[in-house]
Amino acid sequence: MNFFSHSIAVTIFLFSQVNARTWTDVKGRSLEAELINKTDTTVTVLLKGKETEIPLTKLSKQDQEFVKGWEAEGAQASDQSVDYKKQFEQEWPKLVSTDLDIEITEEEGEDGRVIYRSPHYEFVSNTKLSKVPVKRFAVLFEATREYVQQLPYANKKAYQTGERYKVFLFDTIESYVRAGGPEGSAGVYMSGKDVIMVPCQSLGLIKRGSSWALDYDRSNKTLPHEITHQLTDREYYAEGARGWFSEGFAEYVAVTPYRSGKFSVSKAPSYVEQYVTSFAKADNRGRNLGEEISAPKLESFMTMSYGDFAFAGNANFNYGLGALLVTYFNHYDGEGDAANLKNFLGALKEGKKGKEALEVLRAGRSWEELEEDVTTGWRKRGVKINFN
Known part of the structure; x- marks a missing residue:
């Protein structure tokens, strides 16, 4: 399956089962959808698996007030001390590398989940994994963060401090889809929750008996697209950039040989x-x-x-x-x-x-x-x- 042709076109899908709300228009009609973006005059919601743009004037006054106070989760998570103007002065990198000997910690989470942590990422898995494959894909995530940092794009979110970037891992495609992952995709960035969701097989893992091992015939090259979305500043999804730039940028990173x-x-x-x-x-x-x-x-x-x-x-x-x-x-x-x-x-x-x-x-x-x-x-x- 070609990952790009199935998942990248749905990279802004959200946890619609969790965060959907009831919207009412000026005529009193209602529908269930999740707010994922807004401008001064419109809102964009996820409705029946597709993004739909709605003029604010068509919404009830109560909904308009809700939109005014709404802020996408993770929008303020970046380190505000980073001087973006100085970042624009950075030289274009030729080679970006990260430490292969990163430390991975493990702890038991809720509902039988296992939490793995690398220096900047937290992986919440519904299945237990060994440290070797975790370290392998964690290095990819950490290296992608380094890459986005070093590009002279002034992506402040790539310098996020405090909380780690969150990634949810699933043992089967079925459990991934039940949690909100789009059918036919191999991974997705959920902008509303600021998390990445991905099935284990897309991480280069294969189930052998009761344990997971590395599948050396499977490439991880496509994951940087979704990782890049998680690291991209919210302003770069604004009108005039969202689409050709926000997706073109993620493609540029993902295609770079790794x-x-x-x-x-x-x-x-x-x-x-x-x-x-x-x-x-x-x-x-x-x-x-x-x-x-x-x-x-x-x-x-x-x-x-x-x-x-x-x-x-x-x-x-x-x-x-x-x-x-x-x-x-x-x-x-x-x-x-x-x-x-x-x-x-x-x-x-x-x-x-x-x-x-x-x-x-x-x-x-x-x-x-x-x-x-x-x-x-x-x-x-x-x-x-x-x-x-």
Whole structure:
């Protein structure tokens, strides 16, 4: 099963069974859904497995008051002492590595669960695991955190102190789905609870008798996508960024070659190109969009709703194009120093959204001029993008 094609398009699913509430509109009609995001004029809820955007004016006054006071869990969990402007000045890393000899602690939790802790993560498992496989996947989580920290994106959430990032592990796909995991997925980030959920088999584990062992034929390379979502600042999910950037960024990290606690970041651009245009030879994963891509107008693509981006039947294409755009702004735009992207992220930090924030990214260029720049940047690498 191709993890990307099944799970990434549902990375913003939440614990709908736990946190759903009753909403009432101005006509007195009610429905059960969970609030997952808001703007000054709309709310986004999870309804029947899909994100639905609702204008605030259509909700009852009581619901509007609830929305005003609502804050996504984990939104304030990052270390506010981190100076994001200095983070933008960091050099682009070439290789990111983490300590392989990390300490893993274990304790009994409630309802027969077992809790494993690495330096920055807490893994809550409904099945007992041995320390060897736990350490192996914990190193991946810790290395991904290091990677996101070292990128000059000013992701303050990657510097979270105090509470560890939470991950829930499940012994079977069935128990994973019962807890809220989307069917057909191999892992998911739940933004409302700020947790990752993942079945053990997606961690590179295989059941042998009553115990779990490492499955050396299974790759963990896809998990960094969901880990990246957990480490991404809330501002980077705002209008104008949510979709092409938030998913393109997670794709960029996930496609970066990883082995034994090391991300070879310098190889990321070429690996993104191969992954998006075809299938990787090593594991046969890829978006397979081809080397000549017919794309929608850039303005409409960058401003589409997340529901259209991830759930309108064209998710494979949208994630692939998002990865190409993020890679372009990381390495090929302007002087190749990601200056315009950093200014864009800084604008998001300052509260700008939508076209106002994207105007910063365009850096004085019209949308047509930006399309030409993106086309030129990728054409030099053998990829032709036609915006029409």
